[in-house]
Amino acid sequence: xxxxxxxxxxxxxxxxxxxxxxxxxxxxxxxxxxxxxxxxxxxxxxxxxxxxxxxxxxxxxxxxxxxxxxxxxxxxxxxxxxxxxxxxxxxxxxxxxxxxxxxxxxxxxxxxxxxxxxxxxxxxxxxxxxxxxxxxxxxxxxxxxxxxxxxxxxxxxxxxxxxxxxxxxxxxxxxxxxxxxxxxxxxxxxxxxxxxxxxxxxxxxxxxxxxxxxxxxxxxxxxxxxxxxxxxxxxxxxxxxxxxxxxxxxxxxxxxxxxxxxxxxxxxxxxx
Amino acid sequence: xxxxxxxxxxxxxxxxxxxxxxxxxxxxxxxxxxxxxxxxxxxxxxxxxxxxxxxxxxxxxxxxxxxxxxxxxxxxxxxxxxxxxxxxxxxxxxxxxxxxxxxxxxxxxxxxxxxxxxxxxxxxxxxxxxxxxxxxxxxxxxxxxxxxxxxxxxxxxxxxxxxxxxxxxxxxxxxxxxxxxxxxxxxxxxxxxxxxxxxxxxxxxxxxxxxxxxxxxxxxxxxxxxxxxxxxxxxxxxxxxxxxxxxxxxxxxxxxxxxxxxxxxxxxxxxxxxxxxxxxxxxxxxxxxxxxxxxxxxxxxxxxxxxxxxxxxxxxxxxxxxxxxxxxxxxxxxxxxxxxxxxxxxxxxxxxxxxxxxxxxxxxxxxx
Numbered sequence: 297x298x299x300x301x302x303x304x305x306x307x308x309x310x311x312x313x314x315x316x317x318x319x320x321x322x323x324x325x326x327x328x329x330x331x332x333x334x335x336x337x338x339x340x341x342x343x344x345x346x347x348x349x350x351x352x353x354x355x356x357x358x359x360x361x362x363x364x365x366x367x368x369x370x371x372x373x374x375x376x377x378x379x380x381x382x383x384x385x386x387x388x389x390x391x392x393x394x395x396x397x398x399x400x401x402x403x404x405x406x407x408x409x410x411x412x413x414x415x416x417x418x419x420x421x422x423x424x425x426x427x428x429x430x431x432x433x434x435x436x437x438x439x440x441x442x443x444x445x446x447x448x449x450x451x452x453x454x455x456x457x458x459x460x461x462x463x464x465x466x467x468x469x470x471x472x473x474x475x476x477x478x479x480x481x482x483x484x485x486x487x488x489x490x491x492x493x494x495x496x497x498x499x500x501x502x503x504x505x506x507x508x509x510x511x512x513x514x515x516x517x518x519x520x521x522x523x524x525x526x527x528x529x530x531x532x533x534x535x536x537x538x539x540x541x542x543x544x545x546x547x548x549x550x551x552x553x554x555x556x557x558x559x560x561x562x563x564x565x566x567x568x
Numbered sequence: 569x570x571x572x573x574x575x576x577x578x579x580x581x582x583x584x585x586x587x588x589x590x591x592x593x594x595x596x597x598x599x600x601x602x603x604x605x606x607x608x609x610x611x612x613x614x615x616x617x618x619x620x621x622x623x624x625x626x627x628x629x630x631x632x633x634x635x636x637x638x639x640x641x642x643x644x645x646x647x648x649x650x651x652x653x654x655x656x657x658x659x660x661x662x663x664x665x666x667x668x669x670x671x672x673x674x675x676x677x678x679x680x681x682x683x684x685x686x687x688x689x690x691x692x693x694x695x696x697x698x699x700x701x702x703x704x705x706x707x708x709x710x711x712x713x714x715x716x717x718x719x720x721x722x723x724x725x726x727x728x729x730x731x732x733x734x735x736x737x738x739x740x741x742x743x744x745x746x747x748x749x750x751x752x753x754x755x756x757x758x759x760x761x762x763x764x765x766x767x768x769x770x771x772x773x774x775x776x777x778x779x780x781x782x783x784x785x786x787x788x789x790x791x792x793x794x795x796x797x798x799x800x801x802x803x804x805x806x807x808x809x810x811x812x813x814x815x816x817x818x819x820x821x822x823x824x825x826x827x828x829x830x831x832x833x834x835x836x837x838x839x840x841x842x843x844x845x846x847x848x849x850x851x852x853x854x855x856x857x858x859x860x861x862x863x864x865x866x867x868x869x870x871x872x873x874x875x876x877x878x879x880x881x882x883x884x885x886x887x888x889x890x891x892x893x894x895x896x897x898x899x900x901x902x903x904x905x906x907x908x909x910x911x912x913x914x915x916x917x918x919x920x921x922x923x924x925x926x927x928x929x930x931x932x933x934x935x936x
Contacts, residue, residue: 457622458655460642462669462720472668476659 319535326528333523343529350526353514357530359425360494360510367432368489374433375440375489376482380474382441383448394445400438405498408435413502423505431503432496436489443488447481448474480548487545491538571598573723573756574619579628581614581780588614590780592628596724596758601750603759603767606777607803612760615777616726619758621645633723648717652729654709656701662688662712663697669720687719690749707738714749724756731766743769764804768792776800784917796920797911801843808844808885812910813837817927820910823881827858831910833923841911846888848907851875857900861885863893877901 325333329340347353382393400408412431413423421427455477459469475482497512504513511534515527574596581589588611596602604612617623618630621642629636637645648669656665663684670680688694691711696704704712710730717725727746731739747770750757761767767774768788776783776791776799784796795801801809812822817832822842834840854860861877864884875887877899885901893899915923 452651452653452655454651454653454655455657457620457642458649458651458657459668460622461620461647461649462716463643463672464668465643468672472672473657477657479659 319531322528323532323535325525326532328525331525333525333528343525346526347529347533353526353530356509356511356514359508360512363425363429363432363510364490364493367429367436367493368486371433371436371489372440372482372486375437375485376444376475376478378437379441379444379448380470382445397438397441400435401442405435405496406502409499409502412499416503423503424508427503427505428500428508428510431499432493435496435499436492439488439492440482440485443485444478444481447478451477483548484545487541487548491541494538572596573598573633574758575629575631576615577629577631579615579618579625579630581611581618581623582626588780589618589625592780592782594775594782594785596756598723598756599754600772601747601757601759601770603761603771603774604777605761605764605767605774605803606783607762610777611780612762612777613728616649616728616758616760619724620647620649620726646722647724647726648720648722649726649728650710650713650717650730652732654713654733656709656712656716658701660701661697662693662699662701662704665701665712666697666716666719668716673720683719684715687715690718690752691715692745707734707742710734710742714746718749718753718755722755724758725750727757727759729760729762732761732763739766746770768804776803778803782917794909794920794924795843795911796915796917797913798841801841801909801911806846806886806888808846808849810842810844810883812840812842814840814910818905820908823879823883825859827908828905829908829910830906831908832927834910834912839913841913843909843911844885844903844907846874846886847872848903849885849887849889850902851887851889851891851893852900852902854898854900857902859885859901861899861901863895863897863899866893866895868892 325336326343327339327341328336329342330337378397382390382397385393409431412427412434416423416427451474455473456469459473460466464472495512496510497516500510501513501516504510509517511530515530518524518527572595576592576594579589579592580587592611592615604615606612614623618625619632621637621640625638630638632645632647657668660668666684666687667680670683675683684697685694688697691714693708693711693715696708696712701709701712710733713730731742731746734742743766746757746759759767759770771788773785774788774791775785778799784791784800786794791800792804795804795807798809801807810822812820814831814834814837815821815826816836817834818829820827820829820831820840820842829842859879861879863875863877865876867874872888872890873892875889875893876884877887878884879901887901912920
């Protein structure tokens with residue numbers, strides 16, 4: 297038998313090459329000893345060296361991480377509570393709430409950013425760390441809701457009945473049964489919120505003031521002044537960190553998945 | 569009575585416009601095995617949920633141990649439930665699942681360990697404590713669910729369609745085991761099922777529920793032998809239900825033939841329904857038969873043959889027999905007077921019992 301050419305696989309490979317080529321190109325030049333990306337000029341760590349000596353950049357990296365970690369944490373708490381609340385509502389109400397949630401997901405970052413800028417200006421809030429944090433929390437909440445709600449939905453509705461039946465108060469049912477059972481969803485929600493915050497540009501661009509900046513905004517403003525290979529070095533590091541995050545997320549969701557499947561699989565016996 | 573644990577007084581339940589339970593009254597005595605039997609949507613699970621405290625009665629009183637418990641939340645009631653889907657906690661292993669109720673009650677660790685071990689032993693799951701729930705089969709999960717409930721030593725154990733997810737063979741095994749467990753523990757079991765075979769096999773008392781009402785209550789034998797109405801006769805076991813006219817006491821006319829029977833207390837010439845169980849009908853020769861019929865179909869079912877016949881007037885009869893016959897053959901059908909059970913239209917359970925007492929005196933005829 298002749299081997300058939302698997303066009304689908306070839307297509308996928310080409311797509312991935314096109315998607316990853318610019319990143320790999322950028323990564324490659326971060327190790328160049330030259331000053332520009334015009335020609336590769338031999339291996340060197342110089343750009344990494346300048347990066348680590350650039351205290352302004354290091355501060356911004358730390359700021360970005362703090363904003364991402366904090367906003368993801370708060371968004372996860374609020375979003376999980378929101379998902380639990382949505383679960384308790386009836387059909388029409390639930391659909392309305394979910395639609396409001398999804399509108400925030402699909403509306404362009406520019407609109408969200410601009411509206412936050414207007415809001416903060418109107419209430420007279422100083423732009424800076426807090427304004428960035430608040431807006432990041434706000435746009436992360438819908439993501440968390442979307443990650444957590446399916447996990448709640450897939451739980452057997454009798455699970456909380458069972459907890460109450462065994463003597464658990466509503467609070468105990470929540471902390472000992474509900475939250476542990478949906479923990480995989482909460483974890484994915486946190487990761488998603490974290491990455492959204494980490495690489496957000498548009499919203500942050502609107503609401504950062506003078507004294508505060510995050511990585512994406514900083515890289516953008518530096519790139520406008522001519523490309524510096526220090527940015528390549530930083531981008532390479534960020535790429536590696538996100539890669540590590542994705543792999544970590546993969547393992548967590550895989551592990552969580554294997555435990556969660558325990559719930560619903562009941563053998564359907566012949567009735568009657 | 570001093571040993572009654574649960575009493576329903578005029579309990580009704582309404583969801584929006586839908587009346588699910590209509591004026592339910594019953595008492596549950598301690599230490600017995602009760603079954604709530606009915607088709608899906610009959611309200612039997614709602615009764616269970618009201619006892620457990622997951623649902624509130626719209627009106628009426630629920631009495632537990634002499635106290636009205638309508639307003640006591642589920643987590644403070646001395647009942648435990650085995651759920652249809654088991655509702656085991658997915659993030660805990662078997663022992664943690666079983667220990668959950670005890671941990672909530674802050675019972676000392678050593679005692680928890682011991683009681684969990686005892687409970688697992690009771691359901692024959694010794695040594696399974698460290699297993700994850702995913703590693704357990706359907707039947708084993710069922711046992712974990714039972715262990716998790718009985719470890720709390722409830723006064724009443726509620727089982728909601730607890731066996732319906734198991735395959736047939738396992739289900740029959742679990743029926744016997746549940747019954748044995750109930751005897752050993754001596755606690756009251758209230759079992760909800762739509763499977764009449766399960767109900768007949770396990771129960772001390774059966775409540776037949778339909779349409780939000782208790783249709784009939786009694787021992788399995790009483791209900792099987794003396795169904796109160798068409799629904800019960802049809803729902804429990806197989807039956808031939810035929811319209812008839814009660815000529816006088818102990819004489820019923822079915823399809824124009826007079827038959828001797830053992831029921832009495834109706835008005836002369838009252839319209840009634842007669843129940844003849846397929847296994848009570850015997851096939852004999854044409855000249856010895858009370859009815860003459862032609863065999864239409866015959867199905868071999870392992871223990872017996874299910875034979876469908878039609879008599880000379882064209883009425884169909886279902887017969888279960890261990891002897892086989894031939895399709896197309898003319899046969900005689902015979903039965904004894906006590907094989908005919910007469911049901912009046914719209915008779916209440918109380919009136920039925922009173923009528924029975926009026927002509928039977930106190931001799932119990934419960935054998936089958």
